[in-house]
Amino acid sequence: MSKPDERAAAIEVRDTSLAYGETLIQQQLNFSIRCGDIFVIMGGSGCGKSTLMRALTGLLEPSHGQILIQGVDRWRTPSAGRLALMRRQGVMYQSGALWSAMTLRENVSLPLEVHTQLSKQQIRELADYKLALVGLAGFGDHYPSAISGGMRKRVGVARAMALDPEILFFDEPSAGLDPLSSRRLDELLLQLRASLETTLVVVTHELASIFTIADDAVFLDAEQHSMLTTGNPRWLRDHSPLPEVRHFLNRGEPESEPGMSKS
């Protein structure tokens, strides 16, 4: 396993179960995400990665157990505290999830308008700066429908970073991106971590990206509805005692199986 670390936990997941109504998705989840780490949630399709992400970002209340964000359980906190948590997190969605009725600049500005008292001019400059960070300077007045899917994703990143959050969540950032853009996005994530000491939580099964960026990871399994293991993905790939984890991280090679789902 990765070496013990004294850094404080940004997120602690304690004996958590996740369910949609009666349908159990995951249970007995126990792991913590250290401050400043890039943490990857991985697992096969349909194993509940995005559901876990929804629980971490506060969209789904765990059916059992606790999720502590910087020591706070958002479901047992008064609304002011909950809002403060929202202020410290940024979320990028799989499709970008830009608000289609607003221009790109307005999209990036809205978090600032909601959570800060900055002047209109300051907000505008900050929004343009964030757009420039993701390589979209000069696109502020475009609407989401007028730009490509990859660009929308990048605007999603800019919006997630708008408030300089302490924890950033990314749902499949590289899905649907060409290899170069995907790699640029990875570099951006590494840069963010280095310059702002942001904690990053990434849902992905893009192996190249996992090995490039991840410090730590949790591996979810759909059959057992639980996590199989946690640890550094490179280490897990070579040394995990669990064959299914090694199999996944080695892309099913060498014992190649055509049925291996990797969507």
Place this chain on the structure above:
Amino acid sequence: MPLIASTTADHHHAAPTPAGPAPRAQLDRREHHSSARLLISGRWCMDTSPPEPENLLDQIGQAQELRELSFDTSALTDWDSTLVVFIAAILRVCATRAIACEIEALPASLQALLELIQSASGAHATEPAAAPDTEQVRDPAQSAQASFLVPLGQDFMALASATGEIMRFFGEGALAVQRLMRGQSRFRSTDFWLIVQSAGADALPIVSLVCFLVGMILAYIGNQQLEPFGARIYIADLVGLAMVIQIGALITAIVLAGRTGAAFAAQIGAMQANEEIDALRTLGLEPIDFLVLPRMLALILMTPLLTIYANLFGILGGAFVGTTVAGLTVSEYFVATGTALALNHLVQGLISATVYGAIVAASGCLRGMQCGRSAAEVGRATTSAVVTAILFIVIAAAVLTVLFQAIGLS
């Protein structure tokens, strides 16, 4: 047996030559013999409609002693996926009956395809089923032939739950208004004014047309009934009272349900499908405050205004018929209308309009918020929004009429 051009096994999907030897499958088996040979011949392609396997499967099923099956494809000229499916069906039956199949005699690429589907279905068997989508799970009562009471009961339950949902939604809306009053809720005022414009001003032409025509229709019917009594002047009362008390508000609300309620459901539903609502939530913005409240307020403001306008056009339509068909003069008509109408009639109409506006906005927003995450769901949400709105408008109209009577407003 057709003559064989060549053992052209590996170039399926060759040049399209529909004409060719007919595809045939024949089981060559001696009585009480443990082995058999399946002769597959001809051009086995989609456009030559190859035989279905049932007949053959029955034969195999009846052959009790059969333990070995071999294939002979020397007379096969061409083949495509239909043959793969055919052989796969035979292999499945043979597997259950413990009959050994020698597939080595089949063309190599056909064998490869068969192996691929076998390993793929094996992998699927171990792959866990995805979490069932509640929307996709069909009620068994709907598929099986059930008593007519079942759908009736289901409809009733749906109506009951829709009533609960819409009431809860109004409650959440009221809480949002409270937050707005305390300055804690936020939506963009530009959004509000845009909705006011699209729901209000942009609806003027259609509301004018519909209400003018409805006024004309009322006047026509009134004319027919009142003429024998020489009471044509009461056309003005009939049209004026009907429009102002109920019809104006009702028509406006139904037009808004189709125009604006559907648009609300589609907008919010598309936002739901695109995770935009999630993005608002994780930002700490309540979608009720940010999306629903401006829409509710805009419609609650605009529906009464549109209703006044609708009343006017209904009365104009009545006046048109009254003066051209019934032979009244313009001044006669308007004086009669003026004496018939009182403030309490207008108040009734405006209260109704406000309630209808809230219903249209709430059903549009509610169905949008309930929308699933796909394009088909957006369509369903839109339809459902209009149906819900019209249903509850009619129910509200009935309740309000009784209520106005009870408090002596009418």
